[in-house]
Amino acid sequence: MIRSMTAFAAGERQTPQGLLACEIRAVNHRFLELGVRLPEELRTLEPVLRERVGRRVSRGKLDVAFRFRPVQAGADRLVPDKALLEQLGVLATRLSNSFPGMRTEFTDLLRFPGVLEEPAVDHAGLIEEATALLEEILGGFVEAREREGAALKAALEQRLDGIEAITGQVRGWLPQIREALAAKLQARVAELPQPLDPGRLEQELVLWLQKIDVDEELVRLDSHVAEARRVLGMGEAVGRRLDFLLQEFNRESNTLGSKSVDTRTTRAAVELKVLIEQIREQVQNIE
Numbered sequence: 001m002i003r004s005m006t007a008f009a010a011g012e013r014q015t016p017q018g019l020l021a022c023e024i025r026a027v028n029h030r031f032l033e034l035g036v037r038l039p040e041e042l043r044t045l046e047p048v049l050r051e052r053v054g055r056r057v058s059r060g061k062l063d064v065a066f067r068f069r070p071v072q073a074g075a076d077r078l079v080p081d082k083a084l085l086e087q088l089g090v091l092a093t094r095l096s097n098s099f100p101g102m103r104t105e106f107t108d109l110l111r112f113p114g115v116l117e118e119p120a121v122d123h124a125g126l127i128e129e130a131t132a133l134l135e136e137i138l139g140g141f142v143e144a145r146e147r148e149g150a151a152l153k154a155a156l157e158q159r160l161d162g163i164e165a166i167t168g169q170v171r172g173w174l175p176q177i178r179e180a181l182a183a184k185l186q187a188r189v190a191e192l193p194q195p196l197d198p199g200r201l202e203q204e205l206v207l208w209l210q211k212i213d214v215d216e217e218l219v220r221l222d223s224h225v226a227e228a229r230r231v232l233g234m235g236e237a238v239g240r241r242l243d244f245l246l247q248e249f250n251r252e253s254n255t256l257g258s259k260s261v262d263t264r265t266t267r268a269a270v271e272l273k274v275l276i277e278q279i280r281e282q283v284q285n286i287e
Contacts, residue, residue: 001235003287004148005029005060009141015129017041017122018070022130022137026145027059028284037065041123046132052134056142058237059287062234066130152282153232156242159275159282160225163249166275167221170214170256170268177262214259217252221272224248239286246283249276 010023034053036046049064228245231238253276257269 001146002149002153002232002238003142003145003283004152005145005239005287006285007141007144007148009137009144011133011140013129013133013136014125016071017018017126017129018068020126020130020132020133021067021069023065024062024137024141026057026060026062026141029059032057032059033061035061035063037063039066039068041068042066042130044123045127046133048127048131049134052131052138056138057238057287068126093237102225106256120128149286152286155282156232156279157229160228162275163221163272164225166268166272167218167225170265171218173262173264174215177265181261213255214265217256217259219259221249221252221256224252237287239283242283243280246276246280249279 005028006026008023008025010020010021012019014020032054036048036049038049039043045066053062053064194269224245228242231241231245234241250273253269253272256272257266260269
């Protein structure tokens with residue numbers, strides 16, 4: 001399955017502890033580079049996060065960010081320290097005898113440090129919820145990569161069809177090109193003041209045609225097209241394979257252009273370079 005390296009996925013999950021949000025975004029990169037941003041409550045999640053992402057993604061520069069918004073404190077969540085509250089009450093009563101004008105409100109006692117506390121955060125439960133959310137968002141992220149990868153594959157196959165069509169055209173032109181070159185050479189020889197030996201003329205013609213022959217380049221181009229299609233059907237990351245294969249495509253198109261002695265094959269070589277460059281641009285996005 002072809003996958004793009006660029007993708008985005010995000011989502012939220014409401015937990016008893018509060019609201020968790022996760023976001024994953026990625027751009028092209030030669031290798032896997034992972035940037036992680038976690039709130040303090042989720043610091044221990046990082047090793048698991050890196051392992052889960054590395055298991056499903058092989059290339060790209062990824063940024064994974066978590067946000068956590070705890071449930072706001074309310075009366076039903078506050079836990080009073082009854083023993084401390086009773087001690088403060090006794091102390092207030094005792095001091096009121098010494099300071100008759102002193103008044104102590106109940107709300108004043110509640111504001112004393114340690115009287116009211118929020119329940120402790122369930123870190124284990126929060127990490128479990130965050131891990132489940134990560135898997136959910138990571139699944140959507142991979143699916144987004146695969147959807148974009150399907151579009152890239154279609155574009156690549158279209159250009160491979162174009163390369164195959166051009167090589168077929170050039171192969172069909174070769175007999176005409178050879179005949180035209182032979183006739184041109186014979187016409188020039190006929191203009192010479194002294195005739196050449198027919199055997200020597202035939203030998204020179206064969207050597208010349210061998211120098212400009214592009215049959216091997218056309219065969220290799222067809223072979224590269226077949227290999228590219230095979231790679232596109234593989235169920236793994238293929239970006240690097242395709243990148244290497246494009247170097248071979250370029251080599252053959254360059255040789256085809258350098259051997260060209262006909263305007264048609266020269267134009268064909270240029271069109272091949274355009275298609276190969278378009279493929280190269282698309283391959284830069286493939287995992």
